[in-house]
Amino acid sequence: MGRMSARKSKSTRITLQDVARKSGFSPSTVSIVLSEAPLSRYVAAQTKERIRKTAEVLGYRPDVFARSLRSRRSNTIGVLLFDISDPFCVLILRGIEKALHGTRFMPILMDAHHERAQFEGYLDLLMERRVEGLIVVANWLFDEGGLLKASSREPMPSVVVGRDVSEQRIGSVIVDNEAGGYLAIKHLYDLGHRQIALIRGPEKLIDSTRRWNGIERFARENGWKIDPRRVRQLRDAIEPISGFEGGMQLTADLLQSRQKFTALMAFDDLTALGALRALAQAGLSAPRDCSIIGFDDVPLAALSTPGITTIRQPMEEMGAAAARRVLDALHEGRSLGSGLQMLPPELVLRDSTAKLD
Amino acid sequence: MGRMSARKSKSTRITLQDVARKSGFSPSTVSIVLSEAPLSRYVAAQTKERIRKTAEVLGYRPDVFARSLRSRRSNTIGVLLFDISDPFCVLILRGIEKALHGTRFMPILMDAHHERAQFEGYLDLLMERRVEGLIVVANWLFDEGGLLKASSREPMPSVVVGRDVSEQRIGSVIVDNEAGGYLAIKHLYDLGHRQIALIRGPEKLIDSTRRWNGIERFARENGWKIDPRRVRQLRDAIEPISGFEGGMQLTADLLQSRQKFTALMAFDDLTALGALRALAQAGLSAPRDCSIIGFDDVPLAALSTPGITTIRQPMEEMGAAAARRVLDALHEGRSLGSGLQMLPPELVLRDSTAKLD
DNA sequence: TTGTATGCGTTATCAC
DNA sequence: GTGATAACGCATACAA
Numbered sequence: 001m002g003r004m005s006a007r008k009s010k011s012t013r014i015t016l017q018d019v020a021r022k023s024g025f026s027p028s029t030v031s032i033v034l035s036e037a038p039l040s041r042y043v044a045a046q047t048k049e050r051i052r053k054t055a056e057v058l059g060y061r062p063d064v065f066a067r068s069l070r071s072r073r074s075n076t077i078g079v080l081l082f083d084i085s086d087p088f089c090v091l092i093l094r095g096i097e098k099a100l101h102g103t104r105f106m107p108i109l110m111d112a113h114h115e116r117a118q119f120e121g122y123l124d125l126l127m128e129r130r131v132e133g134l135i136v137v138a139n140w141l142f143d144e145g146g147l148l149k150a151s152s153r154e155p156m157p158s159v160v161v162g163r164d165v166s167e168q169r170i171g172s173v174i175v176d177n178e179a180g181g182y183l184a185i186k187h188l189y190d191l192g193h194r195q196i197a198l199i200r201g202p203e204k205l206i207d208s209t210r211r212w213n214g215i216e217r218f219a220r221e222n223g224w225k226i227d228p229r230r231v232r233q234l235r236d237a238i239e240p241i242s243g244f245e246g247g248m249q250l251t252a253d254l255l256q257s258r259q260k261f262t263a264l265m266a267f268d269d270l271t272a273l274g275a276l277r278a279l280a281q282a283g284l285s286a287p288r289d290c291s292i293i294g295f296d297d298v299p300l301a302a303l304s305t306p307g308i309t310t311i312r313q314p315m316e317e318m319g320a321a322a323a324r325r326v327l328d329a330l331h332e333g334r335s336l337g338s339g340l341q342m343l344p345p346e347l348v349l350r351d352s353t354a355k356l357d
Numbered sequence: 358m359g360r361m362s363a364r365k366s367k368s369t370r371i372t373l374q375d376v377a378r379k380s381g382f383s384p385s386t387v388s389i390v391l392s393e394a395p396l397s398r399y400v401a402a403q404t405k406e407r408i409r410k411t412a413e414v415l416g417y418r419p420d421v422f423a424r425s426l427r428s429r430r431s432n433t434i435g436v437l438l439f440d441i442s443d444p445f446c447v448l449i450l451r452g453i454e455k456a457l458h459g460t461r462f463m464p465i466l467m468d469a470h471h472e473r474a475q476f477e478g479y480l481d482l483l484m485e486r487r488v489e490g491l492i493v494v495a496n497w498l499f500d501e502g503g504l505l506k507a508s509s510r511e512p513m514p515s516v517v518v519g520r521d522v523s524e525q526r527i528g529s530v531i532v533d534n535e536a537g538g539y540l541a542i543k544h545l546y547d548l549g550h551r552q553i554a555l556i557r558g559p560e561k562l563i564d565s566t567r568r569w570n571g572i573e574r575f576a577r578e579n580g581w582k583i584d585p586r587r588v589r590q591l592r593d594a595i596e597p598i599s600g601f602e603g604g605m606q607l608t609a610d611l612l613q614s615r616q617k618f619t620a621l622m623a624f625d626d627l628t629a630l631g632a633l634r635a636l637a638q639a640g641l642s643a644p645r646d647c648s649i650i651g652f653d654d655v656p657l658a659a660l661s662t663p664g665i666t667t668i669r670q671p672m673e674e675m676g677a678a679a680a681r682r683v684l685d686a687l688h689e690g691r692s693l694g695s696g697l698q699m700l701p702p703e704l705v706l707r708d709s710t711a712k713l714d
Numbered sequence: 715t716t717g718t719a720t721g722c723g724t725t726a727t728c729a730c
Numbered sequence: 731g732t733g734a735t736a737a738c739g740c741a742t743a744c745a746a
Contacts, residue, residue: 015723026733031725039726042731064486065426066723069738074422084450085656090442097468106482109466111454125463129421244660270660277662299442300657303601303627305634372739383717388741396742399715423739426722 014060023054030055034062068130077105077133077326078126080119084111086139087298088315092161095319096135103327105132132156133326137319138163157329159322164206166340173322173341175313177207180345181214184265184293184311187347189224192356193263193291197254198226199247199275200233201267208233208267211295215265229259234267243267247274255282262290262356269294269301272308272352287354297348307350314343371417380411387412391419425487434462434490434683435483437476441468443496444655445672449518452676453492460684462489489513490683494676495520514686516679521563523697530679530698532670534564537702538571541622541650541668544704546581549713550620550648554611555583556604556632557590558624565590565624568652572622586616591624600624604631612639619647619713626651626658629665629709644711654705664707671700 016034020027025047032039033051040048054060068074079096081089093109100107108131110122126134138160159171166172188196198215201208219226232250234243247266251274254261266272272294276286286292286306294301297312321341373391377384382404389396390408397405411417425431436453438446450466457464465488467479483491495517516528523529545553555572558565576583589607591600604623608631611618623629629651633643643649643663651658654669678698 013723016725017723027723028725028734029732031723032732035725037725039731044731047731061485063426063723065422065431066738067725069420069422069426069722069740070724070726072738085447087444087656090447093441093468094470097470111450113451113454128418273660273662277664280662299444300660303630303657304661305630305637307634370739373741374739384739385718385741386716389716392741394741396715401715404715420739423722424741426724426738427740427742429722 014058016060016062019051019055019058019060022058023051025051034060035067072130074130074132075104075106076108076129076131077135077323078123078129078131079107079109080122080126080134080136081109081111082119082136082138083114084109087300088139088162088296088313089137090299091315092137092319092322095316095321096323097319098316099320099323099327105327105330107135133330134158135319135322135326136160136163157326159325161318161322164340171322171325171339171341173318173325173343174207175318175345176342177210177345178214178217180295180311180313181211182218183214183345183347184211184295185215185218187309187353188263188265188291188293189218189222191263191291191353194224195227195230195259195261195263197230197251197259197261197264198232199250199264199266199271200231202234202236204236211267227259229257230254230261234271243270244274244277247271248278249274251275251278252281255279255284263353264290264292266292266294269296269298269308269310272310273300273304276304276306276308276352286352291353291356293353301348302350306352309350309353310348312346312348314346318343371415373417373419376408376412376415376417379415380408382408391417392424429487431487431489432461432463433465433486433488434492434680435480435486435488436464436466437479437483437491437493438466438468439476439493439495440471441466444657445496445519445653445670446494447656448672449494449676449679452673452678453680454676455673456677456680456684462684462687464492490687491515492676492679492683493517493520514683516682518675518679521697528679528682528696528698530675530682530700531564532675532702533699534567534702535571535574537652537668537670538568539575540571540702540704541568541652542572542575544666544710545620545622545648545650546575546579548620548648548710551581552584552587552616552618552620554587554608554616554618554621555589556607556621556623556628557588559591559593561593568624584616586614587611587618591628600627601631601634604628605635606631608632608635609638612636612641620710621647621649623649623651626653626655626665626667629667630657630661633661633663633665633709643709648710648713650710658705659707663709666707666710667705669703669705671703675700 016027016030020030023030029043030051033043033048034055077100083089096107108126108129110126112119112122133156139162159173161173164172164174200212232254234246247270251264264275266275272292275292279286279290284290294308294310297310301308301310321343373384373387377387380387386400387408390400390405391412434457440446453464465483465486467483469476469479490513496519516530518530521529521531557569589611591603604627608621621632623632629649632649636643636647641647651665651667654667658665658667678700
């Protein structure tokens, strides 16, 4: 009776045992062959063939849970988003997915809704699911402390994309913000603009400083003077959308200040869109009355009218790079994952900037 | 020696056994208590207390894989997106997440990149991971055949949000497109517009027809005549972004046709943005020269200048509704999930429409 | 009300 | 080159 029990599976779920019986080989051999374990190198080609065929015919699907329980490998990589509604994230995601596609790994996504508690909670969840690696997509502010803590508790290859946390022992993939700031201001300058208003990013965001450094370097190199009266700064905030509000408000403020400016460099595209709105409300339009340049090249930048000239972050590539680093670390066994990787930005010409006449 | 083996776990992973030993109860009791099984009703309060405390102290984390292997439950719900880069999806996602939060279920996201093959592949992947329910977020075209097939192979509660596939045995959650079309045209009409251009959605998209029906009903009820010379239709396409291109092109076409129109109703927000661009290229602007209304209320609609007046789909609610239906079916054991659920649209006033003077 | 015994489907370690 | 056997960590039927 006990011997028969395996036979009476009602839901006709095919197990490895079934394949073994049908093919005439032992479960071990079947397992080795079907999971392409190293040992399968020593299995006769004919045997492999027969086993594979049988599995195919029976429609065998390995049980993920049994496999993971036994092998201690989940074949998953955790992807922790800080806020998926930020268009910045989506393309990064795509890059990650593409890089993971075809490997044995599948991404598990969690969105923290820019809430710290959720972030930690989901991190725990991912660890519980035994993800073998971790990619954090960070936009704006996020507290890397929690990540560090968790990551050290159960060390695994971790990469943060969008934030430089390389000082900690975690890998980072970011765009070269300094070069981006330089490119942006250079573009406006090359168009003939000299009276340029600047909206800096939030103080606590390291990106802000980097981009600013790029601007200052350009100013130094070209004998251009930054007029502090034409500079504003976004306030620290946790929601990306606040860039729009901020851009709108600060631009209105700039307009009221009676400091003439023929061009405006916004911290990012959302800020630029806000600036556009403020301009319109004052009866002005870009680029006729004022050129505007953004940063990021989120999808919206191309869809607004006028299209926003901007500095593109290669987001898909950044995502892919992050994924590849995790994969490499996983593959090579070394816990590599530390160190900073910077990708070059790129000027994208659209219609919001024009030559000063 | 054998007896000791449990003790020598190197990575200090705490198992249920450890909790049992430490607390002095048997593994089964501990299991019953910690997983809050029905039987735990009969366990002495004091026992529960002691077991919970011990687990807490030891830092016990149940092994997801062992648990799922044994219980045949994955505690996951598959979420299959047709294209995450469509802003339409993101809010739906959020709704799903929020509804699932706090339940024992966690969503597993897969993005098909509007490719049919990927769709099927990921569907398989999800089944392999033994998701207990399925939510498909469908925008634009998608072939429901595959879903149906898979779903019938291993029946589980499935809901599609964004497409009406209730004819099949799958649940659907959508916005009331007919009411939406009605609302949109009514708004323009109420503003005094009579010469209204219309850009219909792709022919194969059932939503197009529904919205059109709403328009026709309004026309009938108010003695307004739809002039076919002012009507255009988006071509069938699979990428949501094509709405922008289409809107731009068709609007340009309308402008050239010399059929005067004072307002334009676009199939969706992306189409409206395209129309805005075409208008600008012709030296016109909304709402001064032409009022424009969209559909969906994707995040971009609020950020463009002028802000797009639009018909809001309650996306977050739709996602939540879908999730709740799956949860209900799961909870009640019945395979309910069939039937159509329609949520009401809502007019969102922004700046792209104005009274005809 | 609690404990014992067994098996979920795999993979890993040996032995042959 | 292949097979027997023992875990992996948990949940549950059944016994007590």
